[in-house]
Amino acid sequence: MVHEHSIEPATATVNRLSVRNIRKKFGSLEVLRGISLEAHDGDVISILGSSGSGKSTFLRCINLLEIADDGEIWVDGEHINMIKKHGRNVPASSKQVDHIRAELGMVFQSFNLWSHMTILQNVIEGPVHVLKRPRAECIAEAEALLEKVGIAEKRHAYPAHLSGGQQQRAAIARSLAMKPKVMLFDEPTSALDPELVGEVLRVMRSLAEEGMTMLVVTHEMNFARDVSNRVVFMREGQIDCTGAPAEMFSGESSPAFRQFIGNFRG
Amino acid sequence: MVHEHSIEPATATVNRLSVRNIRKKFGSLEVLRGISLEAHDGDVISILGSSGSGKSTFLRCINLLEIADDGEIWVDGEHINMIKKHGRNVPASSKQVDHIRAELGMVFQSFNLWSHMTILQNVIEGPVHVLKRPRAECIAEAEALLEKVGIAEKRHAYPAHLSGGQQQRAAIARSLAMKPKVMLFDEPTSALDPELVGEVLRVMRSLAEEGMTMLVVTHEMNFARDVSNRVVFMREGQIDCTGAPAEMFSGESSPAFRQFIGNFRG
C-alpha cells in the first residue's frame, strides 16, 4: 500500500495505459490536480471517490473528450502529442486522437446508445465505418459479442425498447466490438436496479477473466473488492491512496478512505 | 408469515387503506391478477418484486391513475364507487376521485415536480388550490415541511436547478403538504446515487417514526428490512408472499423470494 503523491515515471514498456501528472481546471475550479496511473495487461483498476472528486473527468481526459491542461498520456506505448495553441493544450493531430480513441473503449454511465440505430447497427457502426472492416465479418463478430453479453435476441430492437441493464450490456458490446486495448467504464451500474446490476457485473467479471485491461469508476464496493486487482481512491482531484483491494478493505488505507467505505458492510 | 392467495375480508374499521382482489389487464396482458392488502395506522409496507411484476401498476390503481378492471378499494373507510360503462369500470363520481386522491399522497419515481413553479409554489399548490386553504397558512406550513426534509434554503429555486436528491425530497414535501392519510412511494430512490439515497431514506424513516401509513415500492433491501414493519413480495401480478421483515429475510419465505434476494448480502 502506497500513499501516492509522488510522480510515477512513465515507462513505455508493456504498459497498456500510462498517465503522468494529469491536471485539469474548469474555470477557476481545479478538478484534477496531478494524477498519475499505470495499467498493465489484464489490470482491473477500480476508481472510487465521492461525488465531484473528479473521477469522470479523469476518464474523459484519458480518451480526450476533455483535454488535460497538463500531463502526459501513453496508450499502448504510444505517446499522445500535444501542442500549445493560444496558451491552451490541444492535440497535435486529430488523426491521432481518432486512432487513440479507437483503442480505448468507453462505456458511459448513461449508455449513450445511438437512438436511431438498432442494437446490432450500434455495435457494427464503429468496426464498419471507423475501422473500415468488411460488413459481413463485423456482423458475425457483433452477433458473437451480443451472445456473450446475453442480449443476442434483442439485436434488431432499438435502444428505447430495451431495459436499462440490456442497454448497458449493449453499450459494452459496442465498445468491445472495436477491440480496444483498454476499457474505461464510468459508473456502469449506478442507474440500474439490483437485478440488472448483477447482469452487468457478470459481464465485466468475465471480461476481467479474459485478461482485458479495465479502468472502472464505480460505487459497487463488492465489485471493487472481489473483481479488481487494484483500487484507486480519489479525493479532491488527487489520488488519496491506492493498493490491492484486500489491503485497502482490510483497513490498511487512509483515514479518508476508511470514512468513505464506512457505510459499506461488505 | 402467510402465503397469501386467499381474499382478505375488508373490514372498514381503523384500516387506513384496504384493497380487495384488484385485477388489471393491459390489452391481453394480465398485469395484476387479484391483489389484496390492508394497511393500518402507522404501517410501513415495503413492496418488492422484480421488474414488470406490476408494482407500479398496483400503486397507480390505488390512487386511480389507472382504473382496476375488478376489485374494491377503501380509503380511510370510504369505499370507492365504481360503475360499468361500455363494459369497463369507471369511477361513479369524479368528485369522489378528486377527494380520495387528495387523501392519498403519491411520490413518483421521477419526481414529476411542476417545472414552471418554484419549490415553494410546488408545495403550496395543492393546499391552496385543491384544499382551498388560506395562502399565508399554507406557506408557513410548507416552509416547515421543507425545513423538515432539509431543503428550506432551496424554496425559491426551480426544480430544474436542484439535484436529484433535492428534487425527490421536494416531491415528498409536496405530497405531505396535502396531509394525506396514506403515502404511496414508487421507487423513491432508484434514480439516485448512493449518497442521495441516504438523504431520502432518512426522511422516510422519520415519517415512519411519526406514524405515517406508507406503501413503498423499493429495491432498497436495507430499507425494507430495517424501516418497514411488513414486506410484500410481488411476482407476476400476484402477492407471492408477505410477512414481517425479520421473518422474510431470515429465510422463512417462498423460494422465489429467496432467489430474488439472493444477491443481497445485508
Next chain:
Amino acid sequence: MDFVFILQTMKTLLAAVPMTLALFFLSIFFGGLLALLIVWMRVAKNPILSNFAKGYIFVFRGSPLLIQMFLVFYGLGQFGFIRYSFLWPFLREPFVCAVLSLALCTAGYTAEIFRSGLRAVPVKEIEAARSIGMSGFLLVRRIIGPIAFRHALPAYSTEIVMMVKSTALASLVTVWEVTGVAQRLISQTYRTMEVFLCAAAIYLILNFVILQAMALLEHRLSQHRRAAPRLS
C-alpha cells in the same frame, strides 16, 4: 354552378402544374443545399461566418418573398456590372431568377429548422461516437445528420408546404405557374371565385400528397421511437 366553365378552367390550370412542380422541386433542392451551407456557417466558431449566416437568415426570413423576388429579378438587372458579367445569360432567364429567389428564401428558413434539429442531438450520443474514434464528416454523416434530420422533419414538412404556395409568386417575374394562370384567367373572365376555387383545389391536392409522403418518411424514420412490437 357552371360545370363547363369549371372543367375548362381546370384544364387550363392543370397545364400549369408542371411549371409549379418544376419551380418547387428545383428550389427545394437548391435551397436545401444552400441551407446546409448556411447552417454550417451559422454553427461555425468563426465569428465572421456565423454573423454572416445570422444576417442572411434575418434578411431572408424577415422580409416578404415578393420583395425579395422583385429585387432579385428587376433589381439585379439595373446594375451594369451584373448585366455585363458572365452571370447575365443565366440571370436573364426568368425561370432561373424565380428558382434563385425561391431557393434563397427557403434556405433562410430551412437553415433555422436544421439548426434546431442540430440542437436536439443529444451531446452524449456525440460523445459516444467520438469515443470510438469518429470525427469530422463521418460523425456528421453517421450520427449527427440522421438524428438532426429526423428531429427537423415535422418543421421541414411545414416549410415544404409553404414552398408549394410560395411558387405562386413566380408569375411576378413572368413565370406562369398555377396561380399566375389563374389570375390571368380571372382578368379575362372576371369569375374570381370559380377560378380561385379550382386553383385552391389543385394546391390542396398537391400539398396533401406531399404531406402524406412526408408523414410516410417520418413514420419510416421513427421506428426507434415507436413502441416495441408486441412479442406474442
Next chain:
Amino acid sequence: KDWKTVTITLEGAYAPWNVTNPDGTLGGFEPELAKYLCDQMKVECKLVASDWDGMIPALNAGKFDVIMDALSITEERKQVIDFSIPYANTHAGFATQKDSPLANAAGTGAVLKLTPGQTGIAEVEAMKTAFKGKTIGIQAATVYAKFIYDNFGSIATVREYKTGAERDLDLESGRIDLAFDDAVYFGTTFEKANGALVFTGPEFGGTIFGIGEGLGLRKADTDLKAMFDKAITAALADGTVKTLSMKWFKTDVSP
C-alpha cells in the same frame, strides 16, 4: 335609388391616369375629371384607392359604385359590369431602347387607325420582318396582348408581365427587346427613363383595341350610368377632357 353620394375607386398607382401624392391624396387625370363630372351631376363623390386585382369583384360586391381606372371597354368585361361612354381613347405603340437596332422602325411617328379584325396591313407586315426572333413584353390579359399574339406570336417570343411597370424595368435592363402598350402610359415611362426609351414604328389607334376607356358600373345601376353618360358628354363637349388631357398626357386622348 336617389344618388346623393357616389363612391369612385381607382388604383392610385397608375401614373399619369391616377397617382397618389406623398401626402396620401389622389391626383392625376382621372381624379380631376371625376371632380368635374360630379360637379356636373351635383352629387358628392368620394374617391377611394383600392387594389387593381380585386376591383371588379369588389364593385359587384357593392364596396363602391364606380371604377375609374383607365378601364378599357371590352366585350368580356361587359359580361360582368356595365360601362359609361368612353371618356378617353388612347393609342398604343411599341417601345424600345434608344440605341437598339430596332429603334426607328418604318412608320415611327405616324398614327395608324385600325378597325377590329383588320388584317394584311402593310406596316404590320414590315414590322414582322424587322422584329423576327425578338422578345416582346406585354401586360398579361389586356387588349394589347391579343393584338400582339395575333400579329407577332408566330415570329417573336412574347413574354407576359403582371404589370406594365415590371415590363418597363426589363425593357430598360435589356431582358426584352420591345414592349407594347398604351402610348400615354409610355409617355410617363419615357420621362422617368431620361430618354433611354423611345417609340418605334407607328402608333395604333382606331377601334381595334375597343372604343376607349370608360367608367365601370354595376349592371343594375342604369340610372347612375345615365347620369355619368350625360356628364361625360358635357365634359367632352366643353373641352374639359381635352384640357385635362393636355395637362397630364401632353396629348389629346378624347375619343
Next chain:
Amino acid sequence: MWIVEVLGFGQKGWGGLLVAGALMTLCVTIVALLIGAILGTLVAWAKLSGGGVARTLGNAYTTVFRGVPELLIIYLVYFGGSGAVSAIGRSLGYEGFLGLPSFAAGALAVGIISGAYQAEVYRGAYLAIPKGELEAAEAIGMHRSLLFRRIIAPQVIRFAIPGIGNVWQLSLKDSALVSVTGLADLMRTSQVAAGSTRQYLLFFIAGGCLYLILTSLSDRLFNRAERRANRSMPSSFGQA
C-alpha cells in the same frame, strides 16, 4: 439627395405614408394573431381531446388553411364574408351594401390562417408537457379545470413561445396580401408609392427595410418573453 427627400417626411417625402403603412401592417398582424390564438386553441383542443368528429374537423381545418394559398383565403373572407353580412342585413330589412370593413376582413383572413399554424404550435406544446407532471397534479386531486388553469396553460404558453414567434413572422408577411382588400398596409403603400413615382426599386427596398425593422423589433420581444418563460429552466436549455 433626392432619395432623402423622397423617403423623408417633408412635403415631397413618402416617409409618413410608409410609416403609416408599417403601423397598419403591425395592427393587422396583432389583431390576426389574437384571432388566431382563439381559433388555434379551439382547434388544438379539438385535435387533442375531441371525439372522432371534432378531431376530423380539427384536422380538416389545419390541412385546408395551411394547404391553400393565403391569397385565396383572403378573397374568400373578403368577398364571401361581405356577401354573408349583406345577406343577413337584407333579411333584417336593410337595403344596400353592408360589407365587412377592409380591416376586419383582412385581419380575420390572416387570423384564420394564423389559427391553423397556432393550433399545431399549441398541440406540440401540450404534448411537450411531461406526462408525469400531469399525473402528479391528478394525484393530489386536481379536477380538470384546475389542472388546465394551473398546470397545462402556463406550460403550454412557455413551450409555445418560440413557435408563436414563427407564426407571428408568417402572419406579418401574410398581411402583405391583405392589400387586395384595399387596406393601406406597408406592402400596398410601397407599391402605390412605386407606381406613382415610377421609382420601383427604391420603394421596394424601403418597404423591405421596414419589414426587417418590424421583424427585429418583434424578434427582440419574443426573445425576451422566451427568456422570461424559461427562467425556471437551466440556462442552457434550448436558448439561442
